[in-house]
Amino acid sequence: MRRVLAVTLAASVLLIAGMIGRADALEQERTTAVAQLVALNGQYRDAGQRTDYLDGALDHAEQETADRAAVLALRPAFLTEVHALTAALEGAQGRVDTAAHRAAALSAQQTVVAEKENPDTVTAATATLHALTEKVGTEVASWQAAQTSGPGGPAWASSGPDGYARVRAALDLVGGGGVGLYESSSCAGGNAPACANSNGYIKYRADIANWSADRLNWAMAHELAHIYQFRVWGALTSSGAYGTLFGGDPEFLANCMAVVRGYPGSVGCNGDQQAWASAIWVGSVR
Template identity: 65%
Template sequence: MIRRIVSVGVVAALLLAGGALSRAAALDAERAAVIAELESVSQSTRTALMRTDHLEGSIAIAEKQTDERASVLEVRPAFLTEIAAFDAAVVGAEGKIDVAAHRAAVLSAQQAVLGERRDPATVAAATATVEALTVRLGEEIATWQASQYASASGPAWSSSGPDGYARVRAALDRVGGQNVGLYESASCAGGTAPACANSNGYIKYRADIAGWSVDRLEWAMAHELAHIYQFRVWGAMTSSGAYGSMFGSDPEFLANCMAVVRGFPGAVGCDAEQQRWASGIWVGAVG
């Protein structure tokens, strides 16, 4: 009997031990599963965070590139304006001077602008380059014209005489027309106009204006000189909407405003906005 009790006790103990071991093994397996799941969740979280960082970085880069391109596009119209002014100057140079070097420089500037997507300073520099080339071209044309007129036979005056011519010439020089040809003629509007400008780059005056007052004579020369600068950008100017709306497409009114900008006002004035626009024509820029 005692042996049987002992045997039952041993079996019970073994069963209890076996159950404990089974539970321990089950707990270990469950703990391992939980740990594996945590590691999986952690990995997923890290992956999601990395993907988020990548997307945020990509968005930031895209936004920066968009802003850069917008800033480049913002300054391109000014470049196109200078290109139009240069083209007009090239037309005026036909048959007078070689523009091959000027064209090559402008072409290089165009290529730089076409290839630029990020830096507006590159476009601004190209714009300044084309503007400088247009001014230089205008100066070379004026020099060529002056040399042509200087070599012409006969005096540049008739009834006004050398003193009258010298007075008109001095007035033209004072308003900035040192390299512009000047001749006396009664042909301006059939003799009804006291002075006129020719699209070839010279000015003619009627003999009687040699006796005008200094102020009136300087205004007349500034007005005619303005027409010379208008001819240099004629195509771009006449196709400008602002020219039509602000000046009624009237080159005489615009010439008056251009004279005002140079400090030589006539009888017809113009407002600040008209003066601002007119000032651009003096530097070959059409707004």
């Protein structure tokens, strides 16, 4: 009996020891599992934080990309206005002062080049260029309206503003800045390329706008000479020297007066004729 009891107790001890061993193992496993769970939870939180950061970075990148795309989408319209303003400024040369307009356009262009994210900046710059183009057009139109220099209406017809500007520049060059000028086909019934009116203005035929610079300058100097002749017409026509030196021919005298100004034509004149003709420019008849 004692042996059986001893064996039974020994088995119970072994069983309990085994149970304890299994419990220790389970506790170890639990501890390990808890540690793994804590680690996994920490990793999850880290991953969540990283996900939040990446989500935020992605949202920012997407917004930035959208902004840049919006800016790029508006640039073609801005370039269209640049071309329009460029054409307007070219057309205004010799007519109105465009220095301030050019400076404003350059500033707007630099702003657009620097802008990467805000489409409103490009829109505003585009509107600025459009307004500048309209302003230049208005100023040129005002200049053109002011160019009517004599009876008969507008300053030009078929020669256009560019042709007129070229003839005007030639007349200004030879000293006729204050003399009226307008296009007309009425000079000698259209047979003369230009003519001067006793009322103090000059008319020109449209085709002379295409003459060479030297020929055009001579023509304007010649017609300007007639304007000065008209100013002393009475004394001129009664002058004996005028008849002797020029045969009473105002065209010949006008040629010599142009030579004196440095614009010789096809007909020359001698020193005595030039000396006499020069006095007409200062309102004197010798």
